[in-house]
Amino acid sequence: MLLARTQRSVLPGFGLSLGFTLAYLGLIVLVPLAAAFLKTAGMSWPDFWAVASSPRVVASFKVSFGISLFAALVNAVFGLILAWVLVRYSFPGRRLVDGLVDLPFALPTAVAGIALTAIYAQNGWVGQWLDPLWARGIQRLSNLIPWVNWPEFLGVKLAFDRPGIFIALTFIGLPFVVRTLQPVLNELEPELEEVAATLGANRWQTMTRVVFPELMPALITGFALAFARAVGEYGSVVFIAGNMPMHSEITPLLIITKLEQYDYQGATAIAVVMLVASFVLLLCINLLQKWSRRYYRF
Amino acid sequence: MKIKTLILATLALGITAAASAKSVELLNVSYDPTRELYQEFNSAFIKYWKAKTGDDVIIKQSHGGSGKQARSVIDGLPADVVTLALSADIDALYTNGRLLPQDWQKRLPQNSTPYTSTIVFLVRKGNPKGVRDWDDLVKPGVSVITPNPKTSGGARWNYLAAWGYARHKSGTEEAAQKFVAALYKNVPVLDSGARGATTTFVQRGIGDVAITWENEAFLALKEFGAGQFEIVVPSLSILAEPPVAVVDKVVKKKGTAGVAKAYLEYLYSDEGQDIAGRNFYRPRNPAVAAKYASVFPQLQLVTIDAEFGGWTKAQKTHFADGGVFDQIYAK
Numbered sequence: 352m353l354l355a356r357t358q359r360s361v362l363p364g365f366g367l368s369l370g371f372t373l374a375y376l377g378l379i380v381l382v383p384l385a386a387a388f389l390k391t392a393g394m395s396w397p398d399f400w401a402v403a404s405s406p407r408v409v410a411s412f413k414v415s416f417g418i419s420l421f422a423a424l425v426n427a428v429f430g431l432i433l434a435w436v437l438v439r440y441s442f443p444g445r446r447l448v449d450g451l452v453d454l455p456f457a458l459p460t461a462v463a464g465i466a467l468t469a470i471y472a473q474n475g476w477v478g479q480w481l482d483p484l485w486a487r488g489i490q491r492l493s494n495l496i497p498w499v500n501w502p503e504f505l506g507v508k509l510a511f512d513r514p515g516i517f518i519a520l521t522f523i524g525l526p527f528v529v530r531t532l533q534p535v536l537n538e539l540e541p542e543l544e545e546v547a548a549t550l551g552a553n554r555w556q557t558m559t560r561v562v563f564p565e566l567m568p569a570l571i572t573g574f575a576l577a578f579a580r581a582v583g584e585y586g587s588v589v590f591i592a593g594n595m596p597m598h599s600e601i602t603p604l605l606i607i608t609k610l611e612q613y614d615y616q617g618a619t620a621i622a623v624v625m626l627v628a629s630f631v632l633l634l635c636i637n638l639l640q641k642w643s644r645r646y647y648r649f
Numbered sequence: 650m651k652i653k654t655l656i657l658a659t660l661a662l663g664i665t666a667a668a669s670a671k672s673v674e675l676l677n678v679s680y681d682p683t684r685e686l687y688q689e690f691n692s693a694f695i696k697y698w699k700a701k702t703g704d705d706v707i708i709k710q711s712h713g714g715s716g717k718q719a720r721s722v723i724d725g726l727p728a729d730v731v732t733l734a735l736s737a738d739i740d741a742l743y744t745n746g747r748l749l750p751q752d753w754q755k756r757l758p759q760n761s762t763p764y765t766s767t768i769v770f771l772v773r774k775g776n777p778k779g780v781r782d783w784d785d786l787v788k789p790g791v792s793v794i795t796p797n798p799k800t801s802g803g804a805r806w807n808y809l810a811a812w813g814y815a816r817h818k819s820g821t822e823e824a825a826q827k828f829v830a831a832l833y834k835n836v837p838v839l840d841s842g843a844r845g846a847t848t849t850f851v852q853r854g855i856g857d858v859a860i861t862w863e864n865e866a867f868l869a870l871k872e873f874g875a876g877q878f879e880i881v882v883p884s885l886s887i888l889a890e891p892p893v894a895v896v897d898k899v900v901k902k903k904g905t906a907g908v909a910k911a912y913l914e915y916l917y918s919d920e921g922q923d924i925a926g927r928n929f930y931r932p933r934n935p936a937v938a939a940k941y942a943s944v945f946p947q948l949q950l951v952t953i954d955a956e957f958g959g960w961t962k963a964q965k966t967h968f969a970d971g972g973v974f975d976q977i978y979a980k
Contacts (some may be wrong), residue, residue: 407975464852610717612799
C-alpha cells in the first residue's frame with residue numbers, strides 16, 4: 352500500500368521527507384513514551400494493577416479527567432464566542448485582545464498558578480467577594496437536593512478546592528479553542544449567511560445549518576487540544592488545588608508523589624494509564640470529528 | 650600597531666593570571682529554605698579559599714524540594730556536594746546509583762550535620778486561637794497548615810514531631826496515630842513543598858497555625874515584620890538534622906574532591922557556625938551556640954534514631970504507599 356502510493360506520487364522527495372518525518376516523530380515523541388512503557392514493563396501485571404486501581408489513584412483519575420472535560424467544554428463555548436467576536440467585528444483594541452488570548456500559552460504555568468491563587472484565595476481581590484457566595488450557593492444546593500454530596504462534588508471554596516482546579520484548567524485551555532477556530536472563521540465568508548438569509552432562512556437556521564457545520568470540525572479539534580492539555584497540566588494546578596487526597600489531588604501530582612519516594616515504576620505505571628486513556632479519548636474525538644465532517648456534508 | 654600591542658599585552662596578562670590562580674567550580678545542590686544561608690556562606694568560603702590556596706572558586710547553588718533535588722543528582726545533575734533536608738534523601742544517592750559510600754554519614758562530625766533545626770509553630774499576631782502546644786492543633790475550629798509529607802521533606806519532620814509528642818504524652822503508638830489523624834483533619838491545604846505552605850499561610854491568609862522549620866519561621870518574621878506573626882515553641886519537638894555530603898562519583902570525575910571536602914568542613918568552622926546561627930539554624934559548636942542562646946529557646950527534643958529507629962524505618966512505616974499517613978486519608 353505504502354509502496355504503491357510512492358510509485359504513484361508525482362511529487363518528488365516523498366521518500367526523504369517521510370523518512371525525516373518518521374525519524375523526527377520517533378526521536379521527539381515515541382522514544383520518551385516508549386521509555387515510560389519499558390519502565391513499567393519491569394512490573395508484574397498484579398503489581399501494575401495494584402498501583403493503577405488503588406483508591407487514591409482512581410480518585411485522582413476522576414478529578415483529572417472529569418474537571419479537564421468540563422473545563423474544555425466551557426472553553427469550547429466561550430472560546431467560540433471569543434473567536435467569533437475577534438474575527439467578525441472590528442473595534443478599537445481588537446489587536447490587543449487578540450494578543451491577550453495567547454498569554455496562557457506564553458506564561459510559565461507556575462506563574463499562572465500563583466497569580467490565580469492570589470486572586471481567588473479567600474483574601475484575594477476576587478476571592479473575598481466570590482468565595483462566600485460560592486459557599487452559600489453550595490449550602491443552598493445541599494438543602495435543595497440533599498441526596499447529592501455537593502460539598503464533596505463541587506467543593507466549598509474557590510481556591511484550594513475543586514473549583515480552583517477548574518479555574519486553572521480553563522485558563523490554560525482557552526487559547527487552544529480560539530486559535531483553532533480563528534482561521535476557519537476567517538475563511539467563512541459573511542456572504543454565506545447573507546445568501547442563507549435571502550433564501551429565507553431565519554437566524555437560528557443560518558446558525559445551525561450553515562455556520563455550525565463548517566465550524567464543527569475545528570471546534571472539536573480545539574476542544575480536544577484544550578482537553579489534552581488540561582489532563583497533563585501540573586504547574587498551575589498544584590498551587591490552587593489544595594491537593595487533598597481523594598478529593599482535589601490531580602493525577603500528575605500523584606506521579607510526582609511517587610517519584611518523590613523513588614518509586615519510578617509506580618510513577619510510570621500511572622503515567623502509562625494516563626497515556627493510554629488520553630490516547631483512546633483523542634482517538635474517539637478524532638473519529639467524532641471525521642463523522643461530523645461527513646454528517647454535515649451536503 | 651599600537652592597538653595590536655595593547656591586545657597582545659592584555660592577552661598575555663590574562664594568560665599569566667589564569668596560570669597562577671586556578672579557578673574551580675562547585676555545585677551545591679540543596680533544599681528550599683537554605684537559600685539565604687548558603688548565599689552568605691558561599692561568599693565567606695570563597696574569601697577563605699582564596700586566602701588559603703590562592704585559587705578562585707565559583708560556587709553554584711541549586712534549590713528545590715529535598716527529594717526532587719536528590720532525584721536530579723541521581724539522574725545526572727553533577728553536584729559536588731549535597732546539603733539536603735534529611736539523611737534519607739542522601740541515602741537514596743547510595744541506593745540508586747552508588748554515588749557515594751553507604752557510610753557517608755560517618756565521614757563528617759555529628760552525623761554529618763553541621764547545624765540543626767527543629768519544628769515550631771507560626772501563628773498570627775496576638776495568637777487569636779491561643780495556641781500553646783501540640784494539643785491545641787487538634788482542637789475543632791483550628792486550621793493547621795503543613796505540607797504533604799509524601800512530597801516534602803520538611804513536612805515529614807512536622808509529622809514525626811507531632812507523633813513524637815503524642816507518643817511521649819500518651820505512651821502508646823495507637824494514641825499517637827489517632828492524634829496525628831486528628832491533626833490532619835484540621836489541615837485544609839496540603840502544599841507540595843515547605844515554601845509553598847509558608848506562602849499559603851503568610852500571603853494567602855489561610856490557617857491559624859503553620860507547622861514549620863524553625864529557620865523558616867524566623868525568616869517569615871524577618872521578611873514580613875514581627876508585627877504580623879509570632880513564633881510559638883511547643884513543649885516537645887524533634888531534632889531535625891539536615892545533613893551534608895560530598896558526592897564521590899562527581900568530584901572524582903571533576904577533580905574537585907579537595908575543595909568540596911574543605912567546603913563542607915568549613916561549615917564546622919567558627920565562621921561557618923556563626924553564619925548558620927545568623928541564618929537561624931542552630932549551630933553545633935557549643936561556643937557559637939551560646940552566642941545565640943537568646944534566639945533559640947530550649948525545649949525537649951526527640952531524635953529520629955531513638956524515637957523512630959532511623960529514617961529508613963520511619964519512611965517505610967509512615968510515608969510509604971499504604972503506610973500510616975495514607976491510612977489517615979483512606980476512606
